[in-house]
Amino acid sequence: MSEREDAIFKTTGCKWLLPVSGYLGLSLDQVNFLACQLCALLAAFWFRLYLSPNHVSPMVRHAVATLLGVAFLLFCFGWYSTHILAVVVVNYFLIIKADISNVHRYSMVTSMGYLTACHVSRVFIYSYGILSTDFSGPLMIVTQKITMLAFHLHDGMCKKSEELTLEQKHVAIRVRPSLIEYLSYNLNFLSVLVGPCSNYKDYIDFIEGKHISWRLKQHSGTCNGQNGYDKIPHPSPLNAVCRKLLVCCGCMFFFLVITRSLPITYNVDDHFVGHASFLSRLTYAFFSIQAARPKFYFAWTLADAVNNAAGYGFLGMDGSGKPCWDLVSNLNIIGIETATSFKTFIDNWNIQTGIWLKTVCYDRAAKHRLALTFILSALWHGVYPGYYFTFITAIPITIAARAIRRSIRHHFIGSRVLKLGYDIVTWAATQLAICYTVMPFLLLSVEHTIVFYRSMYFHVHIISILAAVVLHQKHKPREPSATNKPAPPSSSSTSSPAAACSARCQPVHSNNNDKVN
Numbered sequence: 089m090s091e092r093e094d095a096i097f098k099t100t101g102c103k104w105l106l107p108v109s110g111y112l113g114l115s116l117d118q119v120n121f122l123a124c125q126l127c128a129l130l131a132a133f134w135f136r137l138y139l140s141p142n143h144v145s146p147m148v149r150h151a152v153a154t155l156l157g158v159a160f161l162l163f164c165f166g167w168y169s170t171h172i173l174a175v176v177v178v179n180y181f182l183i184i185k186a187d188i189s190n191v192h193r194y195s196m197v198t199s200m201g202y203l204t205a206c207h208v209s210r211v212f213i214y215s216y217g218i219l220s221t222d223f224s225g226p227l228m229i230v231t232q233k234i235t236m237l238a239f240h241l242h243d244g245m246c247k248k249s250e251e252l253t254l255e256q257k258h259v260a261i262r263v264r265p266s267l268i269e270y271l272s273y274n275l276n277f278l279s280v281l282v283g284p285c286s287n288y289k290d291y292i293d294f295i296e297g298k299h300i301s302w303r304l305k306q307h308s309g310t311c312n313g314q315n316g317y318d319k320i321p322h323p324s325p326l327n328a329v330c331r332k333l334l335v336c337c338g339c340m341f342f343f344l345v346i347t348r349s350l351p352i353t354y355n356v357d358d359h360f361v362g363h364a365s366f367l368s369r370l371t372y373a374f375f376s377i378q379a380a381r382p383k384f385y386f387a388w389t390l391a392d393a394v395n396n397a398a399g400y401g402f403l404g405m406d407g408s409g410k411p412c413w414d415l416v417s418n419l420n421i422i423g424i425e426t427a428t429s430f431k432t433f434i435d436n437w438n439i440q441t442g443i444w445l446k447t448v449c450y451d452r453a454a455k456h457r458l459a460l461t462f463i464l465s466a467l468w469h470g471v472y473p474g475y476y477f478t479f480i481t482a483i484p485i486t487i488a489a490r491a492i493r494r495s496i497r498h499h500f501i502g503s504r505v506l507k508l509g510y511d512i513v514t515w516a517a518t519q520l521a522i523c524y525t526v527m528p529f530l531l532l533s534v535e536h537t538i539v540f541y542r543s544m545y546f547h548v549h550i551i552s553i554l555a556a557v558v559l560h561q562k563h564k565p566r567e568p569s570a571t572n573k574p575a576p577p578s579s580s581s582t583s584s585p586a587a588a589c590s591a592r593c594q595p596v597h598s599n600n601n602d603k604v605n
Contacts, residue, residue, distance in 0.1 A: 100165060100166035100167055100168050101116070101117065101120050101162075101163055101164045101165050101166045101168075102120060102162075102163045102164075102166070103116065105119045105120060105123060117164065117222070120163060120164045121164055121281060121282075123163075124160040124163055124164055124281060125281065125282070125390050125391070125394065127160075128156070128160065128277050128278065128281075128394045129390070129393065129394050129397055131156055131277060132277075132278065132394050132395070132396075132397035132398035133397050133398075135149070135152065135153070135398045135399075136325075136397065136398050136399040139152060140297070140399075141295075141296060141297025142297070146295050146296045146297075147268065149272075149295045150268045150269060150271075150272035150295060151268060151272075153272050153276035153277055153278065153295070154268070154271045154272045154275050154276060156276075156277035157275040157276045157277040157278075157280040158173070158275055158280075159277075160277055160280055160281060161173070161226065161275070161280060161281075164281065165223045165226075168223040169223065171202075171206060171223055171227060172223065172226050172227050172230055172275075173275075175198070175199055175202050175203075175227070175230060175231075175234070176230060176234065176270075176271065176274045176275060178198060179195050179198055179199055179234045179238070180267060180270045180271075182194050182195055182198060182238075183195065183237075183238060183241060183264060183265075183270075184264060188241070188242065188245050188246055189242070189246050191238050191241060191242055192235070192238040192239045192241070192242040192448075194238075195234055195235055195237075195238035196235050196238070196448065199230075199231045199234045199235055200231060200235070200464075200467060200468070202227075203224070203227055203228060203231045203467075203468070204467055204471065206223075206224055206227060207224060207470040207471045208471055210222070210224065210470070211470070211471050211472060224470065225281070225282060226280055226281055226282075228468060228469075229279065229280070229281075229282070229283040229284075229285055230274050230275075230280075231468065232283075232285040232440075232441065232444045232468075233273060233274050233285050233288075234274065235444075235448050236285065236287060236288070236444055236447055236448060237261070237265070237270075237273065237288045239447060239448050239452070240256075240259050240260055240261045240287065240288060240289070240447075241261045241264065243256050243259075243260040243261070244260035244261040244262040244263075245261070245262065245264075247260075253451075256451075258289070259287045259288075259289050259290075261288060261289065265288070269292065272291075272295065273288055273291050273292075276291075278391075278394055278395045278398055278400060279391065279395065279416075281391075282387050282388065282390075282391045283388075283391060283418065283440060284388070284391060284392070284395075284416050284417075284418040284439075284440040285440045285441070285443075285444055286400075286415070286416045286440065290415070291400070294398075294399065294400045299399070299400065299402060300322045300323070300399070300402045301322070303402055303403070303404050304322075304404075304405075306404070322399075323402070323411035324411075325396040325397060325399060325401070325402070325411075325413050328393075328396050328401075328411070328413035329393045329396050329397045332389050332390070332392055332393040332396065333390075333393055335385070335389050335421070336386050336389050336390045336393065338382075339382040339383070339385045339386035339389065340382075340386055342379070342382040343382050343383050343386065346379050346382075347379040347380060347382060347383065350372075350375055350376040350379040350380075351376070352376050352377075352380060352527075352530045352531065353531070353536075354372065354376065355369070355372065355373050355376060355527065355531070355540055355543075356531065356536045356539040356540050356543075360372075361539065361543045366543075366544075366545070369543050369544070370520075370544070373523055373524070373527060373540075373544070374519070374520060374523050377522070377523040377526060377527065377530075378519075378523075380530060381424070384419070385419065385421055388417075388418040388419050388438075389419075389421075391418070392414075392416060392417050392418065395416050396413045400415075400416065401413045401414070401415045401416045401417070402415060403415040416440065417439060418438060418439050418440050418441075419436060419437055419438065419439060420436040420439075423435070423436030424436045424437055426515065427515070427518050427519075427522075428511050428514040428515045428518055429489055429493065429514065429518055430482070430485060430486050430489045430518060430521065430522075431486075431489075432518075433518060433522055441465075441468075445461050445464060445465055446461075448464075449461045449464045462479055462483075465479070466479050472532040472533070473528075473532070473533060473534045473537065474528035474529050474530070474531050474532040474533060474534075474536075474537050475528075475529055475532075477528035477529075477534075477537045478525055478526060478528050478529040481524070481525045481528070481548075481549065482525050484549065484552040484553050484556055485521050485525060485548065485552045487552070487556040488551070488552035488553070488555040488556040488559070489518075489521075489552075491555060491556055491559035492555055492559060494559075495559050497510065520548075521548055521552075524544065524548040525548075527540050528540070528541075
């Protein structure tokens with residue numbers, strides 16, 4: 089085996105599937121990950137049917153979920169999993185022994201500090217790679233869970249009820265978790281490899297068998313108890329799981345057939361950059377970025393299906409009376425692919441990470457909330473220079489997009505034809521801007537990023553900065569018209585029971601308007 093092939097198939101995890109890796113042409117860590125997620129899917133069905141709260145105690149469910157999660161970590165990462173286990177154990181002792189008034193700060197510094205140290209070692213010690221499987225993904229998920237739990241614990245044990253928002257009251261933790269509860273929340277097999285992160289109280293309700301019944305009663309209560317949802321049997325997640333698995337199959341097929349034929353690195357190939365026309369380079373960049381998304385769609389949708397198969401992720405009943413299983417969904421593919429603005433795209437992408445950023449930073453900062461949230465997001469993702477190029481580039485584009493929308497959108501909403509034309513143009517502009525912004529995130533290095541932006545003549549930077557400056561100077565606030573009034577309050581503050589009932593189970597892409605732009 090050549091040195092390059094050896095690098096592709098090397099891992100600190102289990103090597104039982106090395107022949108499968110060679111046959112499929114995928115790295116061994118990818119094959120191990122896929123095998124563990126498929127095993128997790130089967131285990132999730134077993135967990136729901138044979139280890140339901142009606143059959144076993146919460147302690148048994150906690151123990152089984154934890155042991156399976158640790159087994160998956162060991163299978164995928166071998167001794168590297170000690171990084172993840174160590175940070176979980178250390179932070180448990182922090183929340184038990186540390187001053188509760190500062191426990192959220194200690195947990196944030198400890199977990200984010202360790203994660204950053206691992207990110208730095210990957211970049212500067214191993215030169216944009218590692219010797220084997222990348223364990224930073226699970227460590228990033230665990231960091232979210234550790235810090236979110238610490239903030240919710242601080243809210244529940246240190247703050248008065250009137251100091252909390254309605255959302256914070258719902259998720260506040262009033263009692264320190266036991267060791268098995270803490271380990272189960274952070275290391276359970278449903279989310280240990282790729283997430284998503286969910287709040288501690290929802291997870292405990294799931295383990296104790298209150299997850300679905302509580303949401304059915306809540307939904308019935310908001311509708312004056314007239315629908316009888318609190319009396320029906322628990323809805324089955326089978327339809328939701330099958331639908332999400334079909335999406336996974338489509339994404340896997342797309343990845344194997346299309347994605348691998350459109351490598352991102354070809355955007356900075358010397359011959360391509362030097363000989364292809366600007367339109368050809370722009371077209372390839374657009375389609376290569378589009379083709380890179382299905383691998384994320386696959387991983388997050390499969391993780392969502394695993395949680396649903398175990399009976400976790402029930403959001404409520406939708407407007408047509410059908411069960412909605414999108415509580416822990418991490419993306420909405422339709423919302424992403426049809427996004428006509430930067431905000432819409434962000435609201436549909438990596439949803440649970442957006443909620444985490446809002447919970448631990450944006451809602452807590454006294455000033456400079458947006459800047460601090462961007463900094464935390466960048467540190468959490470890693471220390472590759474390309475990540476910071478992406479975040480910095482997004483700032484003028486976001487400002488310009490807002491300015492353009494405020495300045496011209498009202499001219500197009502009076503006619504269906506004009507509105508359709510406006511939506512088509514803004515969709516194309518959004519997708520091209522996303523392509524331009526996200527490219528450094530995938531190229532990683534400064535050198536490749538500069539090569540790409542030079543090949544694009546920095547046109548999005550120039551256009552967005554000019555648009556932001558010119559439109560900011562010309563724009564004057566207008567009084568809202570009868571057809572363009574501010575949106576009504578969110579469902580959490582809606583006073584009408586009928587409105588609350590219809591808003592209880594919204595699609596994912598319209599359920600995150602409070603996310604950070």
